[in-house]
Amino acid sequence: MNVDKFIDKIKRIDKYYSTSKINSTIHSMFQNYKDSQSKKLTDQSEKLIEWIPYSQFINIMEIARGGFGIIYCATRDQKSIILKKFKNSQDTSRYFLNELKSNQNCYEIKHHIIRIHGITKDPKLGDYMLVMQYASGGDLHKWLQKSFADITWNKEKLIILWQISEGLETIHKADYIHRDFHSGNILYDLRHNEERHQWLIGDLGLSQPANNTSSNNEIYG
Known part of the structure; x- marks a missing residue:
């Protein structure tokens, strides 16, 4: 469309x-x-x-x-x-x-x-x-503040990193860059009827095509 x-x-x-x-x-x-x-x-x-x-x-x-x-x-x-x-x-x-x-x-x-x-x-x-x-689990920043001491590398941490990297790969495959990527824009979707919940990237309002020129020297992801 x-x-x-x-x-x-x-x-x-x-x-x-x-x-x-x-x-x-x-x-x-x-x-x-x-x-x-x-x-x-x-x-x-x-x-x-x-x-x-x-x-x-x-x-x-x-x-x-x-x-x-x-x-x-x-x-x-x-x-x-x-x-x-x-x-x-x-x-x-x-x-x-x-x-x-x-x-x-x-x-x-x-x-x-x-x-x-x-x-x-x-x-x-x-x-x-x-x-x-609606992501009922809130954002990654608040979730880590509450749960950091309880999560492990062999389970939660690797899954979180993998799903975040999948989200970034999706954005980059669409030839976009996010330009406002931080833990507050990574959201936790608690799907109680599924075995595994999802981490999702949101807030694409500042994103732009990867081939756009920038007026500053900042690095975006």
């Missing part, structure tokens, strides 16, 4: 229609996209993002706030999800677009990357938000 063209359509629809009309129109756009791709896709349907009406979310609670936006936890269909709102997203800020595009490209490969389920819009504030996978 050409994300730039899609967002441009959203902005043009936004100017002329009510929230209910926007929801139905954008949902139709996503459905047309899914239908057009159905002949090409086999088990890849989970890679397709969707427009999700804001009314589907309940128990919305702010859990973090940073320089680029606000993170909320919410419930949809009895499952926890994350809503990520960027500052000035009414104008579809470059961080919003960047995270959407880079995540979609990386998820083509699919190893150990936080998934974006879709896009929504806060009808009161007019902000667009990413609807993302």
Whole structure:
């Protein structure tokens, strides 16, 4: 999907229609996209993002706030999800677009990357938000503070390193670099119905194609 063209359509629809009309129109756009791709896709349907009406979310609670936006936890269909709102997203800020595009490209490969389920819009504030996978175990920094004395090399540490390296390999295979890689952006997905849990890399809002030139001499990974 050409994300730039899609967002441009959203902005043009936004100017002329009510929230209910926007929801139905954008949902139709996503459905047309899914239908057009159905002949090409086999088990890849989970890679397709969707427009999700804001009314589907309940128990919305702010859990973090940073320089680029606000993170909320919410419930949809009895499952926890994350809503990520960027500052000035009414104008579809470059961080919003960047995270959407880079995540979609990386998820083509699919190893150990936080998934974006879709896009929504806060009808009161007019902000667009990413609807993302919820990692119930928190981030690596906090997890190590709590569990460092109990983890061993022959089990947890090697698995953590392996899964993080898989996530970085996914980003690099998609020809991106993360540019904001630290323990706070490595998230633990506690899947209680599976034997092994997952460490996932998130927050691709600052990522960029690897062949882009940088205006400084910093080293990124």
